Amino acid sequence: xxxxxxxxxxxxxxxxxxxxxxxxxxxxxxxxxxxxxxxxxxxxxxxxxxxxxxxxxxxxxxxxxxxxxxxxxxxxxxxxxxxxxxxxxxxxxxxxxxxxxxxxxxxxxxxxxxxxxxxxxxxxxxxxxxxxxxxxxxxxxxxxxxxxxxxxxxxxxxxxxxxxxxxxxxxxxxxxxxxxxxxxxxxxxxxxxxxxxxxxxxxxxxxxxxxxxxxxxxxxxxxxxxxxxxxxxxxxxxxxxxxxxxxxxxxxxxxxxxxxxxxxxxxxxxxxxxxxxxxxxxxxxxxxxxxxxxxxxxxxxxxxxxxxxxxxxxxxxxxxxxxxxxxxxxxxxxxxxxxxxxxxxxxxxxxxxxxxxxxxxxxxxxxxxxxxxxxxxxxxxxxxxxxxxxxxxxxxxxxxxxxxxxxxxxxxxxxxxxxxxx
Ligand code: ASP
Numbered sequence: 001x002x003x004x005x006x007x008x009x010x011x012x013x014x015x016x017x018x019x020x021x022x023x024x025x026x027x028x029x030x031x032x033x034x035x036x037x038x039x040x041x042x043x044x045x046x047x048x049x050x051x052x053x054x055x056x057x058x059x060x061x062x063x064x065x066x067x068x069x070x071x072x073x074x075x076x077x078x079x080x081x082x083x084x085x086x087x088x089x090x091x092x093x094x095x096x097x098x099x100x101x102x103x104x105x106x107x108x109x110x111x112x113x114x115x116x117x118x119x120x121x122x123x124x125x126x127x128x129x130x131x132x133x134x135x136x137x138x139x140x141x142x143x144x145x146x147x148x149x150x151x152x153x154x155x156x157x158x159x160x161x162x163x164x165x166x167x168x169x170x171x172x173x174x175x176x177x178x179x180x181x182x183x184x185x186x187x188x189x190x191x192x193x194x195x196x197x198x199x200x201x202x203x204x205x206x207x208x209x210x211x212x213x214x215x216x217x218x219x220x221x222x223x224x225x226x227x228x229x230x231x232x233x234x235x236x237x238x239x240x241x242x243x244x245x246x247x248x249x250x251x252x253x254x255x256x257x258x259x260x261x262x263x264x265x266x267x268x269x270x271x272x273x274x275x276x277x278x279x280x281x282x283x284x285x286x287x288x289x290x291x292x293x294x295x296x297x298x299x300x301x302x303x304x305x306x307x308x309x310x311x312x313x314x315x316x317x318x319x320x321x322x323x324x325x326x327x328x329x330x331x332x333x334x335x336x337x338x339x340x341x342x343x344x345x346x347x348x349x350x351x352x353x354x355x356x357x358x359x360x361x362x363x364x365x366x367x368x369x370x371x372x373x374x375x376x377x378x379x380x381x382x383x384x385x386x387x388x389x390x391x392x393x394x395x396x397x398x399x400x401x402x403x404x405x406x407x408x409x410x411x412x413x414x415x416x417x418x419x420x421x422x
Contacts, residue, residue, distance in 0.1 A: 009198065010265075013272045016206035024213035031214025034207040041204025042277060044197055048285045050150045050158065052190050053307045056288065057159055058166035059187040060303030062180050064413075067167030070304070073412040077305050080405045081313040084251065085352055088243045088401075089345045092319035093326065095239040097341075101231035101323075102330025106382065110228075111332060118378030128371045133350045140354065153281060155311045155357075187303075191292070194285040201269065201286070205276040212388065229386050232327045236390050239319045240397045248315075248404045255408045266294040267403045274399035278391045280310040280357030283399050291406050301410040309402030310357045316394030316401070317362040318352035325369045328379045340373055347372045362394065363387050 024031040061067055106114070143149040143157035150158060166183070169176050216222060226233075249260030264271070270287040277283055288306050291297040325344045329336050336344070351365035363380070370377045 009201065010268045010272070012202035013205055013269055016202040017209050017272060017276065020206045020208075020210035021213050024210045024217050028214040028217035031210040032218065033211075034214075035211035037207030038204065038209075038211050041200060041208060042279075042282060044200070044204075045273075045277065045282045045285055046153070046279075048190060048194060048197070049153055049155070049281050051186070052194075052285055052288070053155055054158055054162045055183055055187040055190055056303040057162035057307055058169075059184045060300055061163060061166035062170060062184060063300055063303075064170075066170055067163065069413075070163070073301070073304065073409050076412040077308065077405060077409045080408055081309065081353075082349075084248065084315050084401055084405070085313065085318045085349050086345070087247050088239075088315035088319040088397075089322045089348050091242050091247065092236075092239045092322040092348075093341060093345060095235050095242070096323045096326040096330075099231060099235045099238070100330060101229075101235045102327040105231060106228060106331050111379075111382075114381045115376070115378045118381035121381065122367065122377055128368050130346065130350070130372070133347065133354070133368060133372070137350065137354055153358075155281065155307065159307055159311075190285075191289060194289045195293075198269065198286065198289065201273065205273065208276045216388070229383065232323070232383065233386055233390065235327070236320050236323050237393060239323060240316055240393050243315055243319060244397050244400055248401060252404045252407060256411070258407060260404075263295060263404070263407065264400070266290065266296075267400060269294075270403065271396045271400050274396045275392045278359040278388070278395050280314070280395055280398045280402070282357075283395070284310045284357070287399055287403060291403050295403065295407065297403075297406045298410050298413065300413050301406045305406040305409050306402055309405050310399075312353045313402050313405060314352040314355055314357075314362070314394075314398045316397030317355050317365075318348050319397070320362055320390060320394045321348035321351050321366050321369050324366055324383050325373065325375060328370065328382055329375055331382055332376070332379055334375065336373070343373050344369060357395075357398070359395075360387055360391050362391065 020031070061070065064070060141156050141160050143154060143161075146157070146161055148154075169180055169183075244264075249264070252258055252260045252263060267287070267290050270283055270290040273286045274280060274283040280287075284306060287310070288302050291302045291306065292299050322344055325348065326336065326341070347369045351368050352362070354368075355361040355365045363384075366380060367377050370380065
């Protein structure tokens with residue numbers, strides 16, 4: 001695809017989203033009929049994820065020639081993931097304390113009703129501590145059944161396996177030439193497949209967005225949402241906006257001297273796909289394609305930083321978890337001390353790392369945050385009506401954060417640059 005056609009595609013995707021929202025607002029029932037189109041597009045994307053992650057991580061190691069050369073960039077990537085996630089949480093905490101979206105927004109009677117609803121929904125859970133959360137995170141890296149991990153799109157163990165397996169291949173020389181050649185070829189073929197899929201993106205994205213927004217409009221969820229949680233929505237969006245338009249661009253230009261807004265434009269297809277699918281994992285094929293083809297990030301960096309980032313680097317989710325926890329505390333009239341807010345920050349960071357890259361995963365790990373800081377989990381129903389919408393924005397920020405990461409970490413790969421050609 002030449003450059004002009006790729007830019008057209010971004011425009012078509014953007015136009016598709018605008019049209020989709022307009023249609024959903026004026027004819028919600030009709031809009032909902034497009035659901036099947038959206039589902040097909042989503043399945044096509046998701047179908048690519050497991051083979052792509054395994055092939056790209058393995059092919060990356062094979063390209064490096066020695067797994068030990070992953071040490072420096074690997075460490076750098078982890079530092080990047082953690083730093084940006086913590087920065088996002090800090091932005092979220094500052095915003096929520098400045099705006100105070102929860103203070104006096106919901107009356108006692110509505111609160112009681114919401115808590116009742118929440119109690120009916122949430123199963124009893126054990127006390128969570130930082131220790132048990134960390135233990136859970138470490139265990140997430142390993143599986144006793146690789147096939148099951150693939151079936152459940154459990155990417156972390158697949159990445160761990162791929163690194164070990166490909167690392168071993170690099171020590172076996174000519175004996176495994178056929179396998180290494182095949183892995184590299186499969187990876188190339190999958191990336192070409194994604195290019196083909198992207199031609200469907202405007203239609204697929206139109207269907208996805210119009211069906212979901214139509215459903216919300218038909219339920220009257222928009223009005224309910226704005227009356228109860230308007231300030232909360234604004235706070236989360238302001239925080240996400242700050243992170244995407246100030247923090248990440250500063251980091252990108254500081255480390256790479258790239259123009260951050262041009263980079264944002266180059267990654268826009270991935271960001272818009274993330275908004276439409278609400279899933280970093282489903283968006284991963286598009287993110288990788290955009291970063292290599294349009295962002296000209298080296299293939300080597302993309303192959304490691306993006307698959308891992310899609311699962312553990314979630315700036316948007318972390319920010320949202322921190323804001324949501326404090327919002328709930330404010331709404332039920334609990335004044336959190338500085339120490340408790342610090343606890344929220346730590347658990348929100350860990351909860352975001354633990355969240356899967358699937359729709360509304362953050363809402364589930366939110367319960368861990370509430371639980372750890374001792375807030376009543378049933379009040380999560382307070383933020384439920386808007387979660388599907390905020391999920392889209394935070395996923396877009398998650399994906400943009402991963403992309404910036406691939407550009408930042410790029411420099412730390414030793415050896416000759418591979419130029420980002422596919
Ligand atoms: N949907 C988000 C993602 O896939 C995770 C979340 O915050 O719910 O990145």
